Amino acid sequence: xxxxxxxxxxxxxxxxxxxxxGPVFVPDLENRTPGIHGSDRQVVKNLSSRDDVTKNGEKDCxxxxxxxxxxxxxxxxxxxxFPKFTSPQTEAQQKYQSVYNAIAQILSQDHRSYxxxxxxxxxxxxxxxxxxxxxxGSNGGTIRFPKEGNYSSNNGLDIAMSYLEPIKKQFPFIxxxxxxxxxxxxxxxxxxxxxxxxxPGRIDKGESESPPDGRLPRGFESGPKLRKIFDAKTFPPQQxxxxxxxxxxxxxxxxxxxxxxPWTDSPTTFNNQYYxxxxxxxxxxxxxxxxxxQFQDQATGRFMxxxxxxxxxxxxxxxxxxxxxxxxxxxWFIDFAFAFSKLLELGVPFKNFxxxxxxxxxxxxx
Ligand code: HEM
Numbered sequence: 001x002x003x004x005x006x007x008x009x010x011x012x013x014x015x016x017x018x019x020x021x022g023p024v025f026v027p028d029l030e031n032r033t034p035g036i037h038g039s040d041r042q043v044v045k046n047l048s049s050r051d052d053v054t055k056n057g058e059k060d061c062x063x064x065x066x067x068x069x070x071x072x073x074x075x076x077x078x079x080x081x082f083p084k085f086t087s088p089q090t091e092a093q094q095k096y097q098s099v100y101n102a103i104a105q106i107l108s109q110d111h112r113s114y115x116x117x118x119x120x121x122x123x124x125x126x127x128x129x130x131x132x133x134x135x136x137g138s139n140g141g142t143i144r145f146p147k148e149g150n151y152s153s154n155n156g157l158d159i160a161m162s163y164l165e166p167i168k169k170q171f172p173f174i175x176x177x178x179x180x181x182x183x184x185x186x187x188x189x190x191x192x193x194x195x196x197x198x199x200p201g202r203i204d205k206g207e208s209e210s211p212p213d214g215r216l217p218r219g220f221e222s223g224p225k226l227r228k229i230f231d232a233k234t235f236p237p238q239q240x241x242x243x244x245x246x247x248x249x250x251x252x253x254x255x256x257x258x259x260x261x262p263w264t265d266s267p268t269t270f271n272n273q274y275y276x277x278x279x280x281x282x283x284x285x286x287x288x289x290x291x292x293x294q295f296q297d298q299a300t301g302r303f304m305x306x307x308x309x310x311x312x313x314x315x316x317x318x319x320x321x322x323x324x325x326x327x328x329x330x331x332w333f334i335d336f337a338f339a340f341s342k343l344l345e346l347g348v349p350f351k352n353f354x355x356x357x358x359x360x361x362x363x364x365x366x
Contacts, residue, residue, distance in 0.1 A: 037112065063262045076096055085136030092200055092356050096182070097365035099171045103186040106163060111268040114163055115187045117248025121160035122184020122344060123246070124153065125177070128211040129233050129346035136211035137347025138202055141177030145207035153216045156256035160309040175364055177202030181344040188340070190365045191249065193270030194333035202348055219252075219292065223315030233346060235339065241312055241321035244336040254302060258292040261304035275326035277303060278313050291364040 031245040087092075107114045125143045128136035142148045144161055164183050168174065172334045174182070178200045185196040230240035248271060251262035283295040283305050295305040312318045325332035339357060 012159050023119075030116055051226055069082055070365065074138055085230075088354065089359075090289075090358055093359050096198075096200060096359065097175070097361055099167060099182065101364055102167055103164070103183055104190050106167070107187060107190050107303055108365070111191060114160075114352075115268050117156065117160040117189050118163065119165075119188040120244055121157050122181050122187075122340075124157060124216060125180045126343045126346055127233060127239070130211070130214045130215060131232060131234050134347065136215060138177050138181045138344055139348040140203060140205035140209050140212040141175060141180055141202065142207060143180065145210060148209050148210040148213075149215075151213045153213075153218070153225040156253060169233060175199070175202050175204045177204055184340070184344070185361070186248075188270055189361070189363045190223045191268055191270045192365070194337040195360040195363070196337050196344075198292060198344060198362055199353055199358045200355065200358045201352035201354065202351060217292070217308060219308055220259060221308045221311065221319065223311040227315070227317065233343075235343075237317050238321050238335065239339040239342070240326065240340045241318050242280050242332060244309065244312065245274050245325060246270075246340075247309060248272070251304075252291075253296075254291055259294050259304065259306060260291045260298070261294075261302070263303060263305065263309070265303070272329040273331050273334070274309075275322050278305070278309065278322050279326035283310060 003351045024358065027112075088324075103118075107118075121143070122138075125136040125141065126149075130136050142156060143157065149161075161184070162178070164179050168176065168179055168185075181202065182198055185198045186196070188196055215229075215232075217226055221229065227237055227240065230237075230243075235243065247263045248266055248268050250268075252259035254260045264277060276317060277297065281303075282298040284298050286294050286296045286304070293307065295307070295310055297303045297305075310320050325335070
C-alpha cells in the first residue's frame with residue numbers, strides 16, 4: 001500500500017463522512033489532501049464531489065471497498081476498474097441529450113417541414129387521455145399502429161412518425177412513446193420556445209391498447225364543448241388556452257384536416273403572435289368556399305382561425321387568458337411549459353419514471 005493510499009484511508013477516519021441516500025460522501029476531502037497526485041487524485045475527487053457521490057446510486061460500493069479494490073503494487077492489467085459514478089438521473093440526462101441533439105440535427109435541416117408536425121404528433125399521442133377511465137395518453141405509443149394512426153384527426157401524422165424513425169434506429173433504447181413526446185419537446189425548444197421538462201419512462205404497448213377515436217377536439221368545437229374536452233384531460237380553462245397557443249406554429253393542410261392556411265406569419269418561431277392576433281385582429285368567415293368553414297383575418301386574408309380558435313375569444317371564461325398571453329409572452333412561456341409537460345405525462349404510471357425527475361435539456365439552437 002503506498003503512501004498516498006494510507007493518507008486517504010487515514011483521513012477517512014478523521015473526516016466526517018456524510019451518507020445521503022446510502023452512498024458515502026466525504027466533505028471537502030479534495031481540498032484537504034493537496035499532497036495526493038496522479039490516479040489517486042481522481043479517487044479523492046470522486047469521493048469529495050457531492051454531485052458525483054451522493055447521486056451515484058451505487059449503494060453497494062462503500063468507500064473502503066472502492067479504495068481497497070485498487071492496489072498500486074498489483075500489475076496494472078489486474079487492477080479492478082473503478083465503478084462509474086453516475087446516478088440514474090445523470091445517466092438519463094446524458095443519454096437523452098444525445099437523442100435530443102440528433103432530433104435537433106434533423107430539425108435544423110428544415111424547421112418548416114419538421115417542427116410543427118412534431119409538436120402536433122406529441123399533442124395527439126398524449127391528448128387521448130381521459131381522466132374518468134384513466135386511459136389513453138402517451139404511454140403505449142399506439143398511434144404508430146393503423147388503428148389509431150388512421151383516425152381522421154391523425155391525418156398526416158404518419159409523416160411526423162417517419163421523420164423520427166431514423167432516430168429510433170440510432171437509439172433503440174428509446175421507446176416509441178417516449179420518442180413521440182420527446183420530438184415535440186425538441187421541436188418547441190429549437191423553434192425558440194421555453195424549455196419543457198421531460199423524462200423517459202413510457203412503455204410501448206400493442207395495437208389492442210389503442211384509445212378509442214373521438215377524444216381529440218375538432219376544428220369547429222364551441223367554447224363550452226372545448227372546455228369540457230380539455231377538462232376530461234385534467235386541463236382547466238387557463239391551461240387549455242396556454243396549450244392552444246402552439247397554433248402559432250405551422251398551419252392547416254386541406255388534404256389532412258379540410259382546413260387551410262397558417263395562423264400567423266411565424267410558423268417556425270414559437271412566440272405569442274397567436275394570442276396577439278386573436279386579441280387584436282378582426283376575423284371574418286372565409287370567403288372562398290373551398291375548405292371546411294373557417295375564419296380569415298379581415299385585413300389581409302392571409303391568416304386563418306378555426307372556429308375552435310375563435311371560441312377562445314367568444315367565451316368569457318377563456319378571453320381573459322387570451323389577453324393575458326397577448327400581453328406577456330414570458331408568462332405564456334411559463335404556463336405553456338408547465339401545461340405541455342403535464343400533457344406529455346398524462347396516463348403514464350408514476351412508477352415508470354423510476355425516481356427520475358423531469359429533465360430540462362440544453363437547446364442546440366442557442
Ligand atoms: C382546440 C383544440 C385544438 C384543435 C381543434 C386543433 C385543431 C388543429 C387542426 C385542424 C390542425 C390542422 C392539421 C392539418 O391540417 O395539418 C392543427 C394543427 C396544429 N395543431 Fe392543433 N388543435 C388544437 C389544439 C392543439 C394543441 C393543444 C396543440 C399543441 C400543444 C396543437 C398543435 C398544433 C400544431 C403545431 C399544428 C400545426 C401542424 C402542422 O403544421 O403540420 N393543437 N390543429
